Amino acid sequence: MDHSKNLPSPSTPAGRGNFGERQEAGRRDWGFHAHQSIYEFAGGFVAGRRCLEIGCGTGYGLRRLLEAGATGFVAIDKDAAVLESLRDQLPDVECRCRDLDIEGLGVAAGTCDLVFSSNVFEHLTDPDRIIAEASAALTDDGLAIIAVPPVTSVELLAANARNIFHVTNIPPRSWAAKLARGFHEVRQYRHWVVPRLVTAAGDLDRDAARQGDFTFAITEDHDIRTITAIFVARRPRRPPIAEPQADEGCPPAWRAAKVEADARQAMVMDLKRQLAEMETWARENRAGGVDPAVILDGICRQLAFLTGREPS
16 A cells, blocks of 8 residues: 555644654655665564554654555554544554553553564653553564664763653663563664765764665674664563563763763753743744744743742
8 A cells, every 4th residue: 555645744734843852754854864764664564554653743764664564553652633634644553552651551462573663762761661651562473573762872971861752861772671570582783874974983974874875783882973872673572571670770980860861951941041041032023923932932931841830
């Protein structure tokens, strides 16, 4: 089935962004191409499998997985408006609205052949629960493909902590340890680019990247430089190991609690500065007919999220 005509539009509720955290079908920048390439990678595993996507977002990647031959598809997200749009546009997909931190997956045991999740687990306060429930939802020969940010240094820990939506920030080796409690076999893949996009200084030419410019290779080096840390986990444990292992957090030398606290405080101060600047901008432009409400509302809601106070 051709699902291309059913992709969400940026003008629909499902196509509007989440402070830049949520990818959209209408974008064609580095972030979109990098995220879409993860779906291209997963597409090599889905043929003939019943699939579950944890955190489907706007559904921009569903087309690739459906076109790759998934025989059934369940999509879970916490945004009811997004899912309502997807139900209309992708009727073959079973959409379920769930807050994973509160409700869990809610998927019956042994009903899926493949679980896929891209850049979602770092948003969860209790990823261990979802890993265990995903393992249980899979058949005995099922597999999970999980992609998370590669927090491989103190600097990257601080950068992720400055994102208000990233609440579980741990290194790839720690994600591998967590997944190993739910699966007998866990392999990490390096998410990288073709050589022409790597400059002499080792930087990535993000402006030139397009679909097809990304590579994926198995690696045993959890600290390798990578765009995303991607794991393919096979052979679900029956039952999963319940007790956390010693290597599931950040290295003690990172002093992660302080690094994250400092980063979040800096983020609040930066948002307050942005709000002050936008208030000045609004006063200067209101007379000219410019409506600043949307921008100001977005910043106010971020501050409210961080402080626990209602936006004024």
